Amino acid sequence: MAVLMHDTAANIETRVERFVRERLWPALERRRRPLDVTAWEVPDEPVPFAEAVRQTYVPTGPGAPWSKPWGTTWFHVTGEVPQGWGGPDVVAEVVVDLGFSARQPGFQAEGLVFRPDGSIVKGLEPLNNAVPAGPGPIDLYVEAASNPDVAGDAFTAPTPLGDKATAGSEPLYTLRRVDLVERDLTVYHLMRDVWTLTGLMRELDPSLPRRAEILRALERMCDAVDPDRVAETARDGREALAGVLASPAYPSAHRVVAVGHAHIDSAWLWPTRETIRKCARTFSNVLALMDEYPDFVFACSSAQQYAWIKQHYPELFERIRVRVAEGRFVPVGGMWVESDTNLPGGEALVRQFVHGKGFFLREFGHEPDEVWLPDSFGYTAALPQIVRAAGSHSFLTQKISWSETNRMPHHTFWWEGIDGSRVFTHFPPVDTYNSDLSGAELARAQRQYAERGLSNVSLVPFGFGDGGGGPTREMMEAAARTRSLEGSPTVEVGTPQRFFDEARSSHPAPATWSGEMYLELHRGTYTTQARTKQGNRRSEHLLREAELWWATAAWRGLGDYPYEELDAAWRTVLLQQFHDILPGSSIAWVHQEAERNYAALAGQLGALIDRAQRTLAGPGTSRVLFNAAPVEADGVPPLAAAVATPAGCVAPVASGDGWVLDNGVVRAGFDRDGLLVSFRAGRELVAEGEAAAVLQVFRDIPNRWDAWDLDAHYQRHVTELREADAVEAGADELVVRRSFHRSTFEQVFRLAEGADQLDIETWIDWHEQEKLLKLSFPLAVHADRAASEIQFGHVHRPTHANTSWDTARFETAAHRWVHVGEPGFGAAVANDSTYGHDITRRWTADGLTCTQVRQSLLRAPRFPDPHADQGRHVLRTVLRVAPTVLEALDSGYRLNLPVRAVEGGGPVEPLLRVSSPAVVVEAVKLAEDRSGDLVVRLYEARGGRASARVEVSESFARAWTTDLLERAPAEPVVQTSAWAADEPIEISFRPFEIVTLRLSRAA
């Protein structure tokens, strides 16, 4: 063996690679013959099978180009499996290559195979392009989608492919092959042996005998297989590897629970209509794989995706239902979609679970216990309470591993929310939700696992995701080979529940991470695609109004609650909170559709609200003002209507070379260029020598991900729009016109009689590229930290940059308001549709500190939508003197829920009154089960303890607290209280506690 000893490891590895590429691969197919193919190209949007099958097909074949971008071509494949094909070591298959590229499945051409009766066989993707062929005739239809590769390798270059109108009309793909083949199973398994062993070997330390042992076994395999008679000698090759494959794992090997998965983005570089087909392709692949591998388990989140399959592919849905009952197709997550969590409002985040879990319970009798958000862009500190109050106990994500600056110190830990609720959380240390169970990935999971020595198990989601595809048989073969393999983590295919049970029992005292899990990346997603964000904010508040007024009318016997309309509206809003729609990271097609959907919702919900209000106000000619906010507005009590006249606004008065708005409560001073140089309420709020409400334009050229990222270097290049084109003093407003480059701006300032807040309306006609627009408020407030509204409460974030964690948090998300304060004094900046903010310590010219609050109004990234944010926008901001967060909250609600006037008979008493200003009504609705029960969602808003009396205007039979799904509480975070008929309802709240109160009507 002397010769062998002189070979280097690298030489042997090169030999093995070449042997696999040139000898084993070609031997995989023992025989092949082309099949007959005819085609029909769909003129435009996809059609169902029943319609496609009736069309006239024309002959085609390999080499034929097919379908423009976003097009569909149906191929009809016919032939016969000849006598003598198939046998003990071979399997007959139809292999289709639609013109696949080397890119990952889901970002290119894809197919779905049907039988002539319309039943679905499976999907066709690169790396998963075979369909079983039985003996006898072959008769298959392939629905081929020519989805363009929108991103290519760059997430910065503008592309026309994201919009059907600009994507072009030249065929995108060329049909490469449609063959009947005989696959050699021994060669196939030999290749899988080599793949797993090679992957493992490369991860092992070169000094380990195990590594050399695998290398030598691979070498013996190359010797054992006759390169000219691979089929006849492949078995000898497998025997050469049998010894190293049989050697069991170390007792201390890291344990991996591998969960089959396909992270299908509900829209992203494709529209939702394509996601529906992606789901059909992936889920049918999964069902086919389940037939082949009895231990295969697949976890799938997003009730929306199941609902699409139920509607569009009922036959497939029934097959999924069977596998769900067996516990192999596992609905996880419990949300309607894998939503963003920074931006959705509190009630919307609750409804993600109400609608998601409601669907899973109704359709499958199954309630997911684990919240599944592998890919959202940071996680709100409100989530632990919402997860627990929705009846779930575990949380999984992976995205935090993308943080650029700091590494999360844990992989298995308790996550604690603003109210103190904790949820058991796992970040898969494999750092991907699309694993292929390769040696490299398994080794990474073991190497990175932070709880090493305390716990020894992690979850690995495997399967092609993002654009779909899902797990493949190669991945299942990898799992089988690494069940117990020396040097490798052990792999067991199992359910998420299986993982969480083991993780909990093996790690009884995990560490705790408190507060938000901020993603140190993708900070532009709080701002990109402002119209989509505004649509979301408006829709959330319109839904609140519609539910409140209809619940009030229904409980007074004045009308029937519009369950169907409200359900449908909620589902649109919930879908569009998906983590690539609301964050603004989708193609033009998706955002155009989202804006159309929001516009339609505004019309429908506006009509619903109007109908309820007219019903409640009764006939008459009085001007009745409805206030849906939980705070008094324009003299109208919360949740009520009154005959009232909103206060007018004061007229601007010239003063020196500027103007003043003064109502006796506050005084706003403007200079000759319309800059707000003073805002005084006893004390000056604008920092000395500074101006507030200043528009600032920044260079905004992200390093890598255009729509996603705002990188810190944006701060270095600012243009302040301090010069006015015109300042016009109207009867009740001051209008300032400004311009920059090709964009124009109009700032409208109004001060209402008696108000302590300045209303600022910003009209923008935006024609910039890669620029960021901010509105700046340097405030004479000394604040170490700022409060930002999140769902059902607020978070405090430091205004300084002491640590790397503070530094990395240079742009943050807030909901309706932010607040900075000193003891007994402070300021609020509220908005009607803005989420991105930065709130920092600044130094004025005289060296004193001030607190600078800035809203991020608009961006203009060029990828994936080259026209993002272009055109007209109207954004509203309020600057207010606010000693506490409750004044900020007051302004935030009133700005987002302006009173509505209708002509009617008279005032409307509120359905309920809440005695404590710290306790806020977030939703009033009728119960999801359509029993007619009233459901009221309340929360404590100051972050302290509070008690409140809830007075209900109508007689009730019983009242009790429930979980978020309106059920009897089963979780310690949900309080258990009940009241008899018309008994006074007194509730004690923990800090930031959410309470769901349910009342049944008196008979």
Ligand SMILES: [Zn+2]
């Ligand atoms: Zn995603």
